Amino acid sequence: MPNPLLDKxxxxxxxxTRAQLLATLRNARNNAKLARDDVTKIxxxxxxxxxxxxxxxxxxxxxxxxxAAVVLLQSVADETAAKYPAMLTTNxxxxxxxxxxxKKRGWYYxxxxxYRPGEMRASLDIRQQTRSEEPIIRVMLQKVSGKDRATISExxxxxxDFKMAAAEYVKLVGGLVADAGPNSGQ
Numbered sequence: 382m383p384n385p386l387l388d389k390x391x392x393x394x395x396x397x398t399r400a401q402l403l404a405t406l407r408n409a410r411n412n413a414k415l416a417r418d419d420v421t422k423i424x425x426x427x428x429x430x431x432x433x434x435x436x437x438x439x440x441x442x443x444x445x446x447x448x449a450a451v452v453l454l455q456s457v458a459d460e461t462a463a464k465y466p467a468m469l470t471t472n473x474x475x476x477x478x479x480x481x482x483x484k485k486r487g488w489y490y491x492x493x494x495x496y497r498p499g500e501m502r503a504s505l506d507i508r509q510q511t512r513s514e515e516p517i518i519r520v521m522l523q524k525v526s527g528k529d530r531a532t533i534s535e536x537x538x539x540x541x542d543f544k545m546a547a548a549e550y551v552k553l554v555g556g557l558v559a560d561a562g563p564n565s566g567q
Contacts, residue, residue, distance in 0.1 A: 387419050394426045399435050402427050406442060433513035450492055450507045450516065454478045457505060457547045458494045464551065465558045471498040483508055490516065496554045498561040500526045501533075503553035505546060515539065518546040522553050 390405070397405065409415060409423040424443075431439035458476050462469050469476055474497045481491030493506030502525045509516040518538040524531050534553075538546040 384419065387422065390423060391426045394423075394430055397430065399438065402430055402435070403438065403442070429513055433511070436512055439512075450490065451478050453543060454492055454494050454505065454507060457550060460547075461494075461496070461551050461554050465554060467561070468496055468498070468554060468558055471558070471561050473497045473499075474502070481506055481508060483510075489514075494550075496557055497525065498557055500524055501557055501560070503550060503557055505550035507540075518543060520546050520549045520553065 394402065394405070406424060406427045409420050409427075412420075415423075428439060428443050431442065455478050458478065462476050474495055476494070476496070478492050478494055481488075481493050483491035488508060488510050489512050490509040491506065492508075493504050495502055495504035497503075502521075502523050504519075504521050504523070506519050506521075507516050508519065518540065520534075520536045520538070522533040522535075524533060536546070536549060
C-alpha cells in the first residue's frame, strides 16, 4: 500500500544537508510508529546520499563498503583454497584480494581474487564506478597468455547475488585445478 508521506520524505532526501540527513536517519531509526519496511526505505535513500556526498558519515552510520567487500572476497578465496588445496601451490598470481586496474583509472572501487595456474585465469571482482552506484560483481574465465588471448565467459551479478557469483567462481577454479594436473585437486 503506497504511503504518500513516506514518498514525500524520500523525494526530499536528495536536497537535505548533512545535518538533515543524519537527523532524519536518527529519527527514522528511533520512531517506534514507523513500519520496519519504511525505516529500511528511508535508511537506503539516506545511505545513498551519504555515500555520494558525505562518505565518512556513510561509513560511520552504515559501515565501510570497502572493508566489507575485501572481507567477502577474502572469505571466498579462503573457502576455495580449502576446497582445492593444490591451488595454493599452482596459483601464479597469489590467493589474496588484489587492487583492480579500474581503481587506478578513477573508479571508486575495484578489488578482485583470481586463480591462474597457466594460460587460463578465473576471477571474481567487485567494482563500483562511483560512490552512488551499486557495486557490480563480475565472474570471468579468460585465456590470458599466448597469442589467442580471449574472454571465454563473463557473468555480471548484483551484490544481492554474491553467493551465486562466488559459487560460479569456485566452479571455474575447480575446472582449472582439474586441468592443471592429476594431483592438483582433492
